[in-house]
Amino acid sequence: MPATAHGQTRSARTINRLYAAGAILLAILPLAMVLANRSSPAFIGLAALAFLAGRFFEDRHTLAPRVLAPLGTPLGLAALAFLAWCLVSFAWTPFPSASLRVLGEFLPTLIAAYLLTCLAPGRIPAFAPRLAAGAIVLAGSIIAVDLASDLALERALGHRMAAFVHNRPALTLDLVAGPVALVLWRIRARGLAFATLAFAALGVLRSISGAAQLGLLAGAGLFGLARLLPVRAGIGLAGLGLGLAVALAPVEGDLLAKVMPEAAHERLVQSSSRARVAIARSFGAVVAAEPWRGAGFGTSARFAETPVAGTVAPEMRVLLGVGHPHNSFLQAWAELGLPGALLGALVLMLMLGRLAGLRQPDRAAALGLVACAAAIAFVEHNGWAAWWTAGLGAAITWMREAATLRTETRSEMDDPA
Numbered sequence: 001m002p003a004t005a006h007g008q009t010r011s012a013r014t015i016n017r018l019y020a021a022g023a024i025l026l027a028i029l030p031l032a033m034v035l036a037n038r039s040s041p042a043f044i045g046l047a048a049l050a051f052l053a054g055r056f057f058e059d060r061h062t063l064a065p066r067v068l069a070p071l072g073t074p075l076g077l078a079a080l081a082f083l084a085w086c087l088v089s090f091a092w093t094p095f096p097s098a099s100l101r102v103l104g105e106f107l108p109t110l111i112a113a114y115l116l117t118c119l120a121p122g123r124i125p126a127f128a129p130r131l132a133a134g135a136i137v138l139a140g141s142i143i144a145v146d147l148a149s150d151l152a153l154e155r156a157l158g159h160r161m162a163a164f165v166h167n168r169p170a171l172t173l174d175l176v177a178g179p180v181a182l183v184l185w186r187i188r189a190r191g192l193a194f195a196t197l198a199f200a201a202l203g204v205l206r207s208i209s210g211a212a213q214l215g216l217l218a219g220a221g222l223f224g225l226a227r228l229l230p231v232r233a234g235i236g237l238a239g240l241g242l243g244l245a246v247a248l249a250p251v252e253g254d255l256l257a258k259v260m261p262e263a264a265h266e267r268l269v270q271s272s273s274r275a276r277v278a279i280a281r282s283f284g285a286v287v288a289a290e291p292w293r294g295a296g297f298g299t300s301a302r303f304a305e306t307p308v309a310g311t312v313a314p315e316m317r318v319l320l321g322v323g324h325p326h327n328s329f330l331q332a333w334a335e336l337g338l339p340g341a342l343l344g345a346l347v348l349m350l351m352l353g354r355l356a357g358l359r360q361p362d363r364a365a366a367l368g369l370v371a372c373a374a375a376i377a378f379v380e381h382n383g384w385a386a387w388w389t390a391g392l393g394a395a396i397t398w399m400r401e402a403a404t405l406r407t408e409t410r411s412e413m414d415d416p417a
Contacts, residue, residue, distance in 0.1 A: 015054045022050030022120060023128035029394050030176055031135040033169040033387070034142050040172060040390035041109045048112040051119040067118050075350040082343040086297040089336055093296025094306050102298030106384040113393020121400035129183045132398070133196045136177055139169060140203030147206055163208045170207035171380070172391040173200040174215040174372050178223070179398035182365045186405045211380035219372030226364035235356045238367050239349060245378050246345045249329035250287040252280045276326055276379070283325035285312040287333045294337035298384065300324040303334065328383030362403055369395055 025047035032039045055063050070076045086103070093099045143166045146153040154165060177200030184193035204212045226234035248255065283303070286295070290308040299306055304320040325331050333341050355366045373392060377383065 011057060015057050016125075018050045018054035018057070019123050020125050020127075022047040022054065022116075023124045024131065025050065026116070026120065026124070026394060026397060027128045027132035028135045029390070030132075030139040030169065030172055031142075033172045033391075034139045034166070037165060037168040038387055040394070041105075041112070041386040044109060044116060044390040044393050045112040047120070048115040051123060052115055054123065055119050067115065070118065075347065075354060078343065078347045078350050082340070082347055085336060085340050085343055089294060089296045089340075092293065093299055095296075095299055095302050098302055099296055099298035102301070102384050105386045106298075106389060109386040109389045109393075113389055113396075116393055117396045117400055120397050122404040124401050126187075129180060129187060129401075130189065130192060132176070132180045133184055133189070133192045136173060136180060136196050137199040139173060140199035140201070143169060143173075143203035144206040147208075166203075166207050167209040167212065168387055170204045170209045170212040171215065171376060171388070172394075173203050174212050174219065174376065175369065175391045175395040176398060177201075178219060178365055178368055178372070179395050179402065182361065182402040183398055183405065185361075186402050209380075211376045214379060215372040215376040218375035219368040222371035223364050223368030226367045227360065231356060231363070234363070234367055235352050238355075238370055239352050241371065242348045242352070242374055243345065245329050245374055246332075246341055246348070249327055249341075249378075250284045250291075250333050252284065252327060252330060279326055280330060282312070282320050283327075283330050283334050286320065287330070290337065291333075292337050292339075294333065294335045294340060297335055299335055300331055300382065324382040326380060328377035331383045358403070359406075362399070362406065365402070366399055369399065 025043045029040050029043045029047075032043055052063075055066070071080060090096060090099055142153060147163060147166065151163065151165075177196055181193040181196045184190070184196060201216060204216045207213075222234075222238065225237065229237070286303070286306075286308050289311045295303065295306045295308050301324070303309060309320050325334060329341075329344075332344050336344075352370070355363055355370070358366055373395075382388075
């Protein structure tokens with residue numbers, strides 16, 4: 001074998017190994033979250049590095065355009081403007097070190113997730129979707145069995161003995177199961193696609209996370225509607241939901257306090273609904289006190305100490321110390337003010353515009369993912385949490401892989417050979 005041919009073969013092997021390593025990390029992420037529920041940022045970061053190196057060795061000349069081109073689109077420019085406003089808010093944040101710490105967790109994971117969504121689709125090896133299905137089946141099964149056995153696994157691993165340790169894994173299953181099932185459907189592994197959805201639902205429904213269950217319901221509901229409705233109706237329904245989520249976030253607490261009956265609170269006692277309403281009212285009060293620029297990026301963890309907190313009624317200050325408002329839309333309002341809320345809404349609407357161009361069932365699956373993520377974001381967690389960003393990045397990567405497989409299938413059908 002000539003030396004050049006031998007060198008090319010060795011290079012191809014290196015590239016394939018890098019892609020395989022990245023795909024394995026992406027595929028097993030849901031299972032890793034069950035075993036260590038903050039591990040997804042590390043898995044996404046390492047997977048992104050593997051695909052970045054593989055693309056560099058494969059064709060370094062197309063790497064930069066592939067990564068930079070999406071940033072020049074209207075959606076990309078809006079996202080950059082939103083991130084720029086986050087950085088601008090450092091000029092008035094009362095806790096620069098705390099804001100920088102939050103940014104240091106969020107931004108590297110966001111960059112890794114972005115690189116993965118740009119570089120992995122089209123280069124994910126054929127074995128990876130089935131591996132991902134196996135990881136999801138195992139993750140859902142472990143959550144159900146562990147909770148049924150009074151957390152025997154957590155006890156064996158020496159982890160914290162609390163049922164909520166499975167909330168983050170359940171939320172991750174919410175995000176990735178649908179996109180992985182779509183990929184499996186596309187490669188005609190349809191039994192495995194149904195198993196993926198069924199065991200993900202098992203883990204979500206068996207968990208104590210009301211947010212995960214709400215996300216499952218919202219995602220499945222909009223997926224079903226989007227399969228039946230015309231394109232404009234499905235996109236319009238999603239747009240209405242996202243628009244209301246942004247617009248009503250500052251008054252969420254007051255609205256719920258007026259319309260939510262006591263019986264509903266009794267049924268939702270495990271979800272601490274009364275406390276969530278009170279928290280939303282408190283953060284809504286500070287938005288009303290400082291609506292134009294917010295308190296600054298990443299200040300939610302110390303919101304009770306911010307100057308704006310001192311301007312609201314004393315009874316409204318108590319729950320500002322909970323760490324975050326349990327609503328990512330409200331968090332954006334409280335930290336980034338009206339400009340942050342408007343830029344966030346613009347990103348969401350431009351995203352829906354992109355989804356409108358997808359064909360079925362990709363469009364329905366993508367809208368299901370949007371509904372699931374939005375429902376969770378409206379009731380749960382810190383919006384800048386790295387594990388959440390990593391889960392979204394994994395889900396979008398699988399969605400883009402499904403679109404790539406569809407394009408490849410159509411090209412093969414059109415090939416006269």
